[in-house]
Amino acid sequence: MSKLRARNTEDKEARREQILAEALAMWEEVDYSDFTMGALAARLGLAKGTLYLYFPTKEELFLTVFERLLGEWFDLLEARLARGQWGAPKLARLFAETLAERPELARLFPLLEGILEHNITLEKARAYKGWLLGRAAPIAARLEQHLGLGEARGVRALAYAQALVSGLRQMSDHSPEVREALDQPPLSVLRVEFHPDLEAALAALFAGLREKP
Amino acid sequence: MSKLRARNTEDKEARREQILAEALAMWEEVDYSDFTMGALAARLGLAKGTLYLYFPTKEELFLTVFERLLGEWFDLLEARLARGQWGAPKLARLFAETLAERPELARLFPLLEGILEHNITLEKARAYKGWLLGRAAPIAARLEQHLGLGEARGVRALAYAQALVSGLRQMSDHSPEVREALDQPPLSVLRVEFHPDLEAALAALFAGLREKP
DNA sequence: GCTTGACAACTGACCGCCGGTCATTTATTA
DNA sequence: TAATAAATGACCGGCGGTCAGTTGTCAAGC
Numbered sequence: 203m204s205k206l207r208a209r210n211t212e213d214k215e216a217r218r219e220q221i222l223a224e225a226l227a228m229w230e231e232v233d234y235s236d237f238t239m240g241a242l243a244a245r246l247g248l249a250k251g252t253l254y255l256y257f258p259t260k261e262e263l264f265l266t267v268f269e270r271l272l273g274e275w276f277d278l279l280e281a282r283l284a285r286g287q288w289g290a291p292k293l294a295r296l297f298a299e300t301l302a303e304r305p306e307l308a309r310l311f312p313l314l315e316g317i318l319e320h321n322i323t324l325e326k327a328r329a330y331k332g333w334l335l336g337r338a339a340p341i342a343a344r345l346e347q348h349l350g351l352g353e354a355r356g357v358r359a360l361a362y363a364q365a366l367v368s369g370l371r372q373m374s375d376h377s378p379e380v381r382e383a384l385d386q387p388p389l390s391v392l393r394v395e396f397h398p399d400l401e402a403a404l405a406a407l408f409a410g411l412r413e414k415p
Numbered sequence: 416m417s418k419l420r421a422r423n424t425e426d427k428e429a430r431r432e433q434i435l436a437e438a439l440a441m442w443e444e445v446d447y448s449d450f451t452m453g454a455l456a457a458r459l460g461l462a463k464g465t466l467y468l469y470f471p472t473k474e475e476l477f478l479t480v481f482e483r484l485l486g487e488w489f490d491l492l493e494a495r496l497a498r499g500q501w502g503a504p505k506l507a508r509l510f511a512e513t514l515a516e517r518p519e520l521a522r523l524f525p526l527l528e529g530i531l532e533h534n535i536t537l538e539k540a541r542a543y544k545g546w547l548l549g550r551a552a553p554i555a556a557r558l559e560q561h562l563g564l565g566e567a568r569g570v571r572a573l574a575y576a577q578a579l580v581s582g583l584r585q586m587s588d589h590s591p592e593v594r595e596a597l598d599q600p601p602l603s604v605l606r607v608e609f610h611p612d613l614e615a616a617l618a619a620l621f622a623g624l625r626e627k628p
Numbered sequence: 629g630c631t632t633g634a635c636a637a638c639t640g641a642c643c644g645c646c647g648g649t650c651a652t653t654t655a656t657t658a
Numbered sequence: 659t660a661a662t663a664a665a666t667g668a669c670c671g672g673c674g675g676t677c678a679g680t681t682g683t684c685a686a687g688c
Contacts (some may be wrong), residue, residue, distance in 0.1 A: 205662090206655090207654085207655055207656070207664055207665070208663095208664065209656070209657085209663095209664085213664095214664090217664095226663090229644065238645085238647080239646085239647065239648080240645090240646080240647090246664080248637095248666090249665065249666045249667060250648085250667075250668065251648085251649075251650080251665070251666060252665055252666070254647090254649080254666080255664070255665075259647080259648080260647065260648090261640090275654065356677090361651095419682090420636090420637055420638070420681090420682055420685080421636095421637065421638090422636090422682090422683065423636080426637095427631065427637090430637095437643070451672085451673065451674080452673085452674065452675085453673080453674090454674090461638080461639090462639045462640060463639090463640075463674090463675085464639060464640070464675085464676075464677080465637080465638055465639075467674090467675065467676080468637070468638075469677095472674080472675080473674065550667070590659090629688105630684075630687105630688090631686105631687090631688085632666105632686090632687085632688105633684105633685095633686090633687105634682090634683105634684095634685095634686105635667080635682105635683090635684095636663100636681100636682095637676070637680105637681085637682080637683095638679105638680080638681075638682085639676105639677100639679085639680070640677100640679100640680100641676105641677100641678100641679105641683090642675105642676080642677090642678105643674105643675085643676075643677105644673105644674100644675095645673085645674095646671105646672090646673075646674100647670105647671100647672100647673100648669105648670085648671095649668105649669080649670075650666100650667100650668100650669090650670105651666105651667105651668100651669105652665105652666080652667095652668105653664105653667100654663100654666090655662105655663095655664080655665090656661105656662090656663085656664095656677095657660105657661090657662090658659105658660095658662105658673090
């Protein structure tokens with residue numbers, strides 16, 4: 203039904219998926235400044251107005267793509283955390299490796315920062331945050347378990363899970379083009395490439411979980 | 416010479432300072448989406464075109480304001496690091512406290528992220544990064560000294576100093592209005608308010624400096 | 629001290645383009 | 659063929675940025 207007209211609910215859902223897929227592909231190909239709704243519509247062979255039948259704003263479209271990718275990453279983490287035992291150093295490696303398997307996600311993190319600050323409404327920020335906390339909770343529970351924290355520390359573990367998600371934004375610095383053009387390594391120690399410093403920083407953070415109140 | 420015409424070099428420099436001061440004041444009062452060059456010009460009683468006689472782009476104006484604030488914070492850090500001895504825990508407290516003394520800086524960090532990603536050219540990114548590394552180097556040297564690292568580890572200490580600067584962006588989540596409207600605490604463990612988790616996270620990071628190669 | 633001319637600080641109408649809207653068109657089916 | 663809703667694209671306000679023209683300023687000439 204690529205060029206056809208969406209007739210029923212299934213068709214509309216398929217078109218929505220088609221838009222999301224093309225948006226992700228486009229984000230990986232062009233700079234954000236070149237990512238316009240008009241250009242996306244052109245790639246899809248649709249009119250710009252059609253996109254707004256499926257997503258109320260550009261930001262909503264972006265957040266939908268982002269939440270899907272992040273959700274898949276959470277699923278991947280949870281699945282691996284459920285098998286076997288993970289000490290602090292291995293946890294650090296796990297986070298780094300699983301993120302390296304999701305380069306598109308890392309690519310979108312800096313964009314999220316800018317979009318949240320520039321265009322989002324309070325209700326949307328609240329909704330996004332609620333979703334994030336809900337998804338992070340199982341990860342936090344696993345951290346409790348693997349790091350040997352008591353249940354009473356659950357709140358603190360959750361706080362650290364939040365911190366991790368937030369910190370992940372740092373793992374990718376800027377767009378690949380910018381990064382390539384810079385002589386020196388990325389600013390952030392937490393970065394996408396599998397680098398010893400990333401493990402060290404994460405391991406230190408995990409180890410910190412076991413310290414003090 | 417507020418409303419007068421800039422006649423010589425000193426006048427032009429004064430006008431430039433006037434623009435920078437008003438821009439900073441405006442950034443603290445309005446949302447970024449309401450921060451337009453036209454509105455800034457109106458606040459100054461100037462025409463929009465005049466602003467472009469002093470700053471080639473909006474981003475250049477922002478980066479100038481930002482680099483000044485960040486530079487002052489670096490100066491503050493260096494001055495305090497130069498006096499006495501600082502262990503890892505006290506270093507963490509120092510970073511948190513000095514940043515709390517610069518709330519405008521924390522406010523601008525998330526905006527930086529968005530602007531760097533959206534609008535910057537490669538040359539500008541390179542210049543910004545070069546400036547940042549130059550300013551971070553003395554801090555890194557002090558970290559070496561206080562944490563008892565050998566000179567051979569200098570490169571690694573510099574990397575961590577970079578990581579810290581990058582991580583500082585995380586310390587302020589979103590704009591104050593957004594933050595106030597959210598029921599729950601900020602996402603990031605690294606935040607502006609003086610919170611035990613901030614110290615803990617920084618302390619863990621500093622402690623990590625002394626571990627492993 | 630006054631006029632004048634030249635220079636440059638300053639202006640604001642204008643441009644292209646963006647995200648977003650909505651009256652109209654058109655494909656589809658009962 | 660009539661009814662319905664998906665799709666359209668001309669259109670809007672406002673943005674960052676431009677530039678030919680305007681005007682304040684000062685120094686030179688009388």
